Amino acid sequence: MSRRLTLAVSVALVPAGLSWSTDTSAEPLPPEPSDASGGLSVYTGVVDARGLAAIVALGVDRHELKLAPVACADGEVVVEVIVSGQQAADLAAAGADLARKDKDEARARAGAGDG
Numbered sequence: 001m002s003r004r005l006t007l008a009v010s011v012a013l014v015p016a017g018l019s020w021s022t023d024t025s026a027e028p029l030p031p032e033p034s035d036a037s038g039g040l041s042v043y044t045g046v047v048d049a050r051g052l053a054a055i056v057a058l059g060v061d062r063h064e065l066k067l068a069p070v071a072c073a074d075g076e077v078v079v080e081v082i083v084s085g086q087q088a089a090d091l092a093a094a095g096a097d098l099a100r101k102d103k104d105e106a107r108a109r110a111g112a113g114d115g
């Protein structure tokens with residue numbers, strides 16, 4: 001009798017244990033990192049040679065920069081770069097004043113380049 005009781009309890013507990021250990025609910029997405037925590041964002045701005053040198057000195061590869069010459073400015077270029085908020089602040093102190101790009105615009109532009 002005790003053997004049957006042990007078997008019955010074991011059979012009853014196995015499904016309960018499996019359902020408890022394999023939680024199928026989705027985990028919430030982590031919060032988007034803010035600039036203060038070092039999250040990366042797209043920044044754009046018009047910089048001169050000194051500002052461009054500051055961006056490269058930060059460690060951004062020249063091949064990863066998007067550059068476009070400014071029509072009316074001598075030696076200045078429009079730059080688009082992915083950096084953290086702290087890095088953007090460091091670049092502003094070095095003379096490369098950049099503005100954070102709108103997320104929706106950045107996503108749309110990134111999607112347009114695919115394929």
